[in-house]
Amino acid sequence: IAATQPSTNWHLKENAREHHTSKFSSDELVVRRGQAFTITFNGAERPEQNLIFIAETGPKPSKATKTQATFDISSSVSKEGWSAVLKSSSSSSVSISISSPQNAVIGRYRLSVQSGSSSPASLGTFVLLFNPWSSGDDVFMPNKAECEEYVLEEFGIIFAGNKNHISSFGWNFGQFQEDILNICLSIMDRSLYYRQDPVTDVSHRHDPRYLGRVLSAMVNGNDDQGVVLGNWSGKYEGGKNPSSWTGSGEILQSWKKSGFKPVKYGQCWVFAAVLTTVLRCLGIPTRTITNFSSAHDADGNLRVDEFYDAEGNHLERGADSVWNFHVWNESWFTRNDLGPSYSGWQVLDATPQEQSGGIYQCGPASRHAVKEGEVDLDYDVPFVFAEVNADCMYWNYDSATGNKTLIFSKSTEIGDSISTKAVGRDDRVDVTRDYKYEEGSAKERDVFKKARKKLGLGDKFDPTAPKEEEIVQKPDISGKFKVASSLEVGKDLNLLLVLENLQSDAKTVKVNMTAWSTLYTRRRVNEIWKDSISVTLAPKEEKQFPIKIKYPEYQQQLTTDKTIQVTALCHVKDGIQVLVQRNIALDNPGIDIQVHGEAKVNKEVVVEVAFTNPIEVEVRDCVLQVQGSDLLRGVLQLRIPPLKASEKSSTKFKIIPSEAGPKHLVVNFSCDKFADIKTFKMVNVIN
Numbered sequence: 001i002a003a004t005q006p007s008t009n010w011h012l013k014e015n016a017r018e019h020h021t022s023k024f025s026s027d028e029l030v031v032r033r034g035q036a037f038t039i040t041f042n043g044a045e046r047p048e049q050n051l052i053f054i055a056e057t058g059p060k061p062s063k064a065t066k067t068q069a070t071f072d073i074s075s076s077v078s079k080e081g082w083s084a085v086l087k088s089s090s091s092s093s094v095s096i097s098i099s100s101p102q103n104a105v106i107g108r109y110r111l112s113v114q115s116g117s118s119s120p121a122s123l124g125t126f127v128l129l130f131n132p133w134s135s136g137d138d139v140f141m142p143n144k145a146e147c148e149e150y151v152l153e154e155f156g157i158i159f160a161g162n163k164n165h166i167s168s169f170g171w172n173f174g175q176f177q178e179d180i181l182n183i184c185l186s187i188m189d190r191s192l193y194y195r196q197d198p199v200t201d202v203s204h205r206h207d208p209r210y211l212g213r214v215l216s217a218m219v220n221g222n223d224d225q226g227v228v229l230g231n232w233s234g235k236y237e238g239g240k241n242p243s244s245w246t247g248s249g250e251i252l253q254s255w256k257k258s259g260f261k262p263v264k265y266g267q268c269w270v271f272a273a274v275l276t277t278v279l280r281c282l283g284i285p286t287r288t289i290t291n292f293s294s295a296h297d298a299d300g301n302l303r304v305d306e307f308y309d310a311e312g313n314h315l316e317r318g319a320d321s322v323w324n325f326h327v328w329n330e331s332w333f334t335r336n337d338l339g340p341s342y343s344g345w346q347v348l349d350a351t352p353q354e355q356s357g358g359i360y361q362c363g364p365a366s367r368h369a370v371k372e373g374e375v376d377l378d379y380d381v382p383f384v385f386a387e388v389n390a391d392c393m394y395w396n397y398d399s400a401t402g403n404k405t406l407i408f409s410k411s412t413e414i415g416d417s418i419s420t421k422a423v424g425r426d427d428r429v430d431v432t433r434d435y436k437y438e439e440g441s442a443k444e445r446d447v448f449k450k451a452r453k454k455l456g457l458g459d460k461f462d463p464t465a466p467k468e469e470e471i472v473q474k475p476d477i478s479g480k481f482k483v484a485s486s487l488e489v490g491k492d493l494n495l496l497l498v499l500e501n502l503q504s505d506a507k508t509v510k511v512n513m514t515a516w517s518t519l520y521t522r523r524r525v526n527e528i529w530k531d532s533i534s535v536t537l538a539p540k541e542e543k544q545f546p547i548k549i550k551y552p553e554y555q556q557q558l559t560t561d562k563t564i565q566v567t568a569l570c571h572v573k574d575g576i577q578v579l580v581q582r583n584i585a586l587d588n589p590g591i592d593i594q595v596h597g598e599a600k601v602n603k604e605v606v607v608e609v610a611f612t613n614p615i616e617v618e619v620r621d622c623v624l625q626v627q628g629s630d631l632l633r634g635v636l637q638l639r640i641p642p643l644k645a646s647e648k649s650s651t652k653f654k655i656i657p658s659e660a661g662p663k664h665l666v667v668n669f670s671c672d673k674f675a676d677i678k679t680f681k682m683v684n685v686i687n
C-alpha cells in the first residue's frame with residue numbers, strides 16, 4: 001500500500017439496507033454483528049499482496065480480550081472470528097466483504113489495513129451493533145414483526161393510571177435521531193464499571209446480559225452521574241416535571257449538552273423510556289412494561305406493610321409501598337448462564353428503588369424465573385417477584401403505645417393488568433399471565449410458598465404479627481367506594497361509600513374519612529377533605545353515603561399525577577376495624593389533532609390542535625409541545641394566548657415528513673390549571 005492515506009467507500013446506503021440500519025442519521029457506517037458488509041478502498045496495488053486487516057475497539061485493544069482482530073483475505077467467511085473475502089479488484093481499488101463474529105464486542109471500531117511490511121493505514125471507523133435478525137446472536141428474535149417493533153419502532157405507548165382506570169400516553173423513543181447513537185456509546189464509557197476497569201468492561205460488551213445491567217444503572221443519576229435524576233417529592237423546581245417529557249431525545253441531548261450531568265427530573269416511566277431508547281439503539285429488542293398495584297418490598301420479606309392511624313390517615317412508616325403503577329423494561333436475549341428455559345424476555349429496571357450489588361441497578365431477571373418463583377437465580381428476581389406477587393398487610397398503629405393491630409391482609413392485591421403496547425398496533429396487550437399463575441389458584445400459592453422458602457422466610461410471619469387464627473377473624477361489615485360520576489379534572493368528584501352489615505344483629509359504626517392528593521406512588525401530598533359520620537346498620541342492611549368533593553376544594557391540592565386517595569376507617573363497636581380505600585386517577589380534558597390533507601414525504605402539511613377550556617375560569621400560561629420522529633426535527637414549542645371559560649383555541653403549524661409509513665405525532669398541552677394533557681396521532685405518510 002502506498003504511504004498515502006487510502007480513501008474508503010463504506011457503501012453506506014447498501015450496507016445500511018442489508019443491516020437494518022438505514023434509519024440512523026449518521027455519515028459513519030453502522031452495521032450489525034455476525035453479518036457481512038462491503039467496503040471499497042483505493043491505494044492497494046495488488047490485492048494478492050497479502051492484505052492484513054486490523055479491527056479494534058476500546059482503549060487498549062488486544063486479542064486476549066477480543067477487542068482486536070487481525071485477519072487476512074480468505075476464500076470463505078470464518079465461523080469463529082473476523083474474516084475478509086475479496087469481492088473484486090482493479091488496478092486502483094479493491095472491494096472486500098468483511099464479516100464479524102456473532103458474539104463480537106459491540107461499539108465503535110477502528111479499521112486499518114496493512115500490506116507486506118509497511119505500517120498499517122487507517123481506513124476509518126464504523127459502529128458495530130447487536131443483530132436480532134441473525135440466528136446466532138444472543139438477541140436473535142425469530143419473529144420479524146417483533147424485530148420491527150422492538151428495535152426499529154421509534155414510537156411507543158406507555159400505560160399509566162391505576163388498575164380500575166388504565167390510561168396511556170405516547171412517547172417518542174427517537175433512537176435514530178441525530179447524535180443519539182453517539183450519546184448511547186458515551187453512556188457505556190461513563191459507567192462505574194468502565195471507570196474502574198475499562199479494558200474488562202469493553203471486553204464484556206458482547207453480552208446483552210452485562211450491558212443491560214450496566215445500562216440499567218447508567219440511566220438513573222444515582223452513583224454514577226447517569227442520565228436522569230429521579231424526584232418523587234411533588235416539587236420539581238430547578239428542573240422539568242417528570243410528566244412534562246414526551247420523548248427520550250431531548251433528555252439524552254440535554255445530558256450531553258450539560259457536560260453529562262443528570263437531567264432533572266424523572267419518574268419510573270422516564271427511566272424505562274430512556275432505557276428503551278438506548279437498548280433499541282444498540283440493537284437489543286426492548287419494550288416498556290407497566291405493572292399496576294406494584295409493590296416496592298424494601299425489606300425483602302415478600303410482604304408490604306401499610307400503617308394507618310385511628311382517623312384513617314395513612315402513616316409513612318416503614319419503607320414498603322404500593323405504587324398505582326410502575327414501569328420497567330423487558331429485553332429479549334438468551335440466558336446462557338441459566339439455561340434455555342430462562343431465555344427470552346428479561347426484566348430490567350432503571351428506576352432507582354433498591355441497590356443491587358451496592359449500585360442502583362436491577363436485572364436482568366428472567367421473566368420465566370419470576371413466574372416460577374426461582375428467586376435464587378440472577379439477577380434481582382426476588383425484587384421483581386415481590387413487585388408482582390407480594391402480600392399486603394394493613395395495620396392500625398397507635399403512636400402513643402407503639403402497638404400495631406392487623407386490620408386485614410390480602411394476597412391478590414399486587415400485580416394487576418401488567419401491560420405493554422401491541423406489536424404493530426396502538427393497542428394494549430395484557431401480559432400478567434407471563435409473570436404469574438392465575439391469582440388465587442393453588443399453583444400461584446405454591447409458587448409463592450416456594451419463593452418464601454428459597455428466601456429462607458419459610459412460613460414464619462413477623463414475630464410481632466398476630467397469630468394466624470387472629471388474622472382470619474371475620475369483619476362484621478364490608479365496605480367499598482363507588483364512583484358516581486365521570487372522573488375529570490375540572491369537575492366535582494362524586495363518590496358513594498357503600499357499607500353492608502354482614503351479621504344478623506344491628507351494628508354501630510363510626511367512620512373516619514379522608515381524601516388526600518397523592519403521587520402515582522401513593523405518597524400523600526396534600527389533604528383535600530375529611531369528615532366523620534356515625535351510622536347504625538340494621539341486620540344485613542346495606543347503606544350508601546354520598547360524598548361530594550368540589551373542584552375548587554381539590555384544584556389547588558392536586559398533583560400533576562392527578563391522583564386522589566380516599567380512605568374510610570370504620571370502627572365497629574365491639575368488632576374489628578374495617579379499612580375501605582380507593583385510589584382515584586382523574587382524566588384530563590381532551591385535545592384534538594387534525595391533519596389537513598395527505599401527508600407526503602418532503603411536502604409541507606398543516607396540522608391543527610384544538611383545546612376547549614372546560615372550566616368556569618380563565619386558563620393561562622398555555623404551552624403546546626409537539627414532536628415525532630420522521631415528522632419534525634426536535635421539539636416544537638408554541639405559546640397559546642389565555643382561554644376564557646368554555647373558549648376553544650385552535651393552533652396550526654406545519655410539518656414536513658421525511659420518511660413514508662405510519663408515523664406518530666406526540667402532543668403535550670399544559671396551562672396553569674391543567675398539567676400535561678397528552679395525546680398522539682398516527683399520520684400515514686405516503687411517497
